[in-house]
Amino acid sequence: MDKFLFKHIDNINLVLWRVVFGALIAIEGFGAIASGWVRRTLVEPDFTFNFIGFEFLQPLPGDLMYWYFALMGVFGLLVMLGYKYRFNMFCYALMWTCVYLMQKSSYNNHYYLMMLLCWLMVFLPANRWFSIDARQNSELKSSSxxxxxxxxxxxxxxxxxxxxxxxxxxxxWLDASVPALFMKGKKDYWLVGGFLQQNWAHWCIAYVGIFFDLLIVPLLLWKRTRMAAFIASIFFHLFNSFIFQIGIFPYMSMAFALFFFSAETLQRRFLPKxxxxxxxxxxxxxxxxxxxxVLSVYFIVQIGLPLRHWFFKDDVLWTEEGHRLSWRMMLRSKAGSLTVWVKEKxxxxxxxxxxxxxxxxxxxxSVKAKPDMLWQLAQRIKEAEAKKGRDVAVYMDSRIRVNTGYYHQLTDPEVDLAAEPWHHFKHNDWILPSEEGFARKPKK
Structure with missing residues (x-):
């Protein structure tokens, strides 16, 4: 075990990853401002739908969130350069964690992954070579x-x-109906819009997605298939970037290849000196x-969290209970209709x-089809009415459609959601049971 874990190896993989990762998180900080993401997600709303239990995390007032993200961008650049690395990586990790937990309207799995990687990087010795820190402190400098x-x-x-x-x-997903649903909105895409409407393309997207995700790491680990897997990774992630426009995630995923190539190859290509x-x-x-x-506990949690939805009542596609923090990426399309009623006590x-x-x-x-956000909206309505001197009950009549299915009743419209507690570790009974075949229209 000691030989396996504590044998020293060349650190070029980690050093190059720090440079790329620092650049990407800097782009995430500055890009969120330039693209309008900060404005739409954190500035325009009067409040955000935070992760339940983190109600104290709300956006800073006025234009301060723009400065917040600009500062994160600066921290990212300093991580890339390896200047006061641990401090700047810690600051970015903390600030990004706060952003992640303060809003769910723009929930994305890569935000969660970036948070985990940021915290891992805080504790890894990524600044011991090819960094300002190593240049300024010879005792810190190390090639292993x-x-x-x-x-x-x-x-x-x-x-x-x-x-x-x-x-x-x-x-x-297995019958390619969900990829087909995703591609309907891509008809006008330059050059590929027509191809994306073809039935064969939907089947390719479905099964390439399954097998790429399942096999890419083993194929990168095996020297004989490494280069072919890397080329496939470039194509796969560039396709996702162009079609789904999911920010830095595809480029971060391509950079994961740095973990798998030999130190000799990376040294020859990038740092010959x-x-x-x-x-x-x-x-x-x-x-x-x-x-x-610490590592054992961390990975037990990472392996366990995506499995937790099996311990909740009903289908996670319907209830969303156990959906987040579970790497359930690009899986379903949901639409909803919502009517809210209040009754003064x-x-x-x-x-x-x-x-x-x-x-x-x-x-x-985003609020109409997600039970946790419906519950939070009920609490907000109760608070808003309380400020006007009215004590009200709040009833949510929500109907949702999952994938290609019909609309079905999601919430019990006779339950006062403002008076209900939120259960993190068991099913919330005001979420009505799903109907058989709720995610698919019956074949004629």
């Missing part, structure tokens, strides 16, 4: 790292891809027990409530 550093990054990526594949093993480390020393640190314990009359007055356009689109 323990092997566990690289293994941690590979295992994290492997978990993401594997669960990304497994989550697609359900009828709506770097002398390769070949001693292979086994240095067991005195913090070995703590390290093994002590009266019998229900009145229709215009909930749109509380939400931005982006929030209006």
């Amino acid at each position: 790292m323990p092997r566990w550093v690289l293994l941690v990054l590979i295992l994290q990526v492997w978990i993401v891809y594997t669960y990304g594949s497994i989550a697609k093993w359900y009828p709506g 770097k002398k390769l480390y070949t001693k292979g020393e086994i240095i067991v640190p005195n913090y070995k027990p703590a390290l093994i314990t 002590g009266t019998e009359e229900r009145k229709r409530y215009d909930y749109n007055q509380l939400l931005s356009k982006k929030q209006q689109r």
Whole structure:
């Protein structure tokens, strides 16, 4: 075990990854401002749908969120340069974690992955070569790292891809109807719009997605298939970037290849002046027990979280319970209709409530089909009415359509959601049971 984990290897994989990762998270910070993401998601709304339990995390007032993201961009650049690396990486990790937890209207799996990678990078010795820190401090400079550093990054990526594949093993994906649904909005895409409407293209997207996610890490690990897998990765992720426009995630995923190529190959291609480390020393640190314990707990959680939806009642596609933090990527399309009613305590009359007055356009689109956001909206309505001196019950009449299915009733319209607690670890009974075949229209 000591030889496997603590044998020192050349650190060029980690060093190059730091440079690329720092550049990408800087682009994420500055790009979120330039693309209008900060404005639409954090500035325009009066409040954000935070992760339940983190209600204290709300956007800074006025234009401060623009400065917040600009500062993150600066931290990213300093990470790339390796200047005061741990401090700047910690600051970015903390600030990005706050952004991630303060809003769900723009939920995306790559935001979660970026958060995990940021925190991992805080503790990894990524600034010991090709960095300002190493140039300024000769004692810090080193051309090697323990092997566990690289293994941690590979295992994290492997978990993401594997669960990304497994989550697609359900009828709506296996019969290519969900990819077909996604491609309907791509008709006008330059050059490829027509091809994306073809039935064969939908089947290709469905099964290439399954097998790419399942096999890419093993193929990159095996030397004989590494280059072919890397070329396939470039094509796959550039396709996703062009078709789905999902920010830095495809480029970050292509950069994962740095974990798999040999130090000799990377040195020859990128840092020819770097002398390769070949001693292979086994240095067991005195913090070995703590390290093994922390990493074991971390990966048990990472492996366990995506499985938790099996312990909830009903289908996760319907309830969303256990959906987040589970690498359920690009799996389903949901649409909803919502009517909100309020009833002042002590009266019998229900009145229709215009909930749109509380939400931005982006929030209006995302709230209708997600139970946790419906529950949070009920709490907000109750608070807004309490400020006017009215104690109200809030009833949500939500109907949703999943994939190619029909609209079905999601919430019990007779339950006062404002009075209901939110259950993190068990099913919320006001979410009505799904109907058989809810995600697919019956064949004629």
